[in-house]
Amino acid sequence: MSAITGRPCDVNGVFLPPGAPPPPPENLAADDWTPFRNRTEFEMVEFLYKHNQMPAGQIDRLLDLWASTLTKHNDNPPFADHRDLYHVIDSSPFGDVPWQRFTVAYDGERLADEDKPWMDSEYEVWFHDPHEVARNMLANSTYANEIDYCPYREYSTEGNKRQWKDFMSGDWVWNQADEIAKDPSTLGSTFVPVILGSDKTTVSVGMGNNEYYPLYASIGNIHNNVRRAHRDGVAVIGFLAMPKTTQEHAEEPSFQRFRRQLFHLSLSKILDPLKPGMTTPEVTRFGDGHYRRVIYGLGPYIADYEEQVLLACIVRNWCPKCVANCEDLDEDALPHSREYTEALVEEAPSGDLWEDFGIVAQLVPFTNDFPRADIHQMISPDILHQLIKGAFKDHLVTWVEKYLRQTHNKRKAQKIMDDIDRR
DSSP: OOSOOOOEEOTTSOBOOTTOOOOOOOOOOTTOOTTSSSHHHHHHHIIIIIISOOOHHHHHHHHHHHHHHHGGGTOOOSOSSHHHHHHHHHTOSSSSOOEEEEEEEOOSOOOTTOOOHHHHOEEEEEEEOHHHHHHHHHHOGGGTTSBOSSOOOEEOSSTTOEEOOSGGGSHHHHHHHHHHTTSGGGTTOEEEEEEEEEOOEEEOTTTOSEEEOEEEEEETTBOHHHHHTTSSSSEEEEEOOOOOOOTTTTTOHHHHHHHHHHHHHHHHHHHGGGSGGGTSOEEEEOTTSOEEEEEEEEEEEEEOHHHHHHHHTBOTTSOSSBOOOTTOTTSOOOBOOHHHHHHHHHHSOHHHIIIIIOBOTTOOOGGGGSTTOOHHHHEEEOIIIIIIIIIIIIIIIHHHHHHHHHHSOHHHHHHHHHHHHHO
């Protein structure tokens, strides 16, 4: 049995005896309107920002008129202008985690006569603190009865056969817990795997074909039905940069390397707040009212194949999960691993790595910055693109249709296809 058991503790991290009730909820004073000074300020902001959704210019005009009526009383309105109002809203300790941003620019070598636009550009990355997002999910009281605090293995009553249901019943999370338990200070903690996913998308309707690169996150502890419903079980934690350049430079190896490494650098920067809690347990309050000692880890990364190539730092048409040669994917092959890649990079010339092993030697996966993280183990298929659309629709359905057309005359084949469509 796993020693990462999710035992309740007090606010100082001291484990409670079995059956101990959670501490009572904190009672806020009836006149506490933090971050607003009083109820009038709160209701004014609620009306302007939420109900009326007043534009910034009109808020400024309203506050100016308000100020003119208070001048004779040597008084001021609650807010100086719309910026002051927005600042107070953003300072609230409640609600969604605020957005942050950082910029990245190329700082590598360049030739004396190189004049490439992408080398002089700055690229913005916007993100939510994933640590705070995960804590909010753990503290959500609506998940209290739909969350697992430790890995488990479930067996049927008939035949004692292994059963899988929610994420924490799987082998990967059990094995991760065994690794964590090697450190005695983590015993009794709750393992919180952070599940990631990303995929470029284009918003075309009324948006001028704008491209976005969202990064999603969830936690493995909540049950599948929570993640599939509109209950904040999956959150957008970032918008990654998408470097672009002129067609003249788009295919150059230096630009391709920069684009790929920017992706990994951005992920490492965004996920960095989780790193301290991956080795040292931190006390966190859960939706059932109990405190628990939490250990975070990077869980599966859900992505389609194009994204997997980028994540695993491999050459297209090679496998991100095993070391099979791209010309013979039916051979028995060992699993890909971080150790295997690092050993090859140390021993083999970069040209051989690309041609013979499908490895892009100049890139460093973001997972190298985090404990217990191996991108080849983390990669999980995108069910929509790779299974439903790729394997079933684009492969199986297309194959069946070709078979029918070769086996029957056109009319008969179409009749059978109509029957398949109806079903």
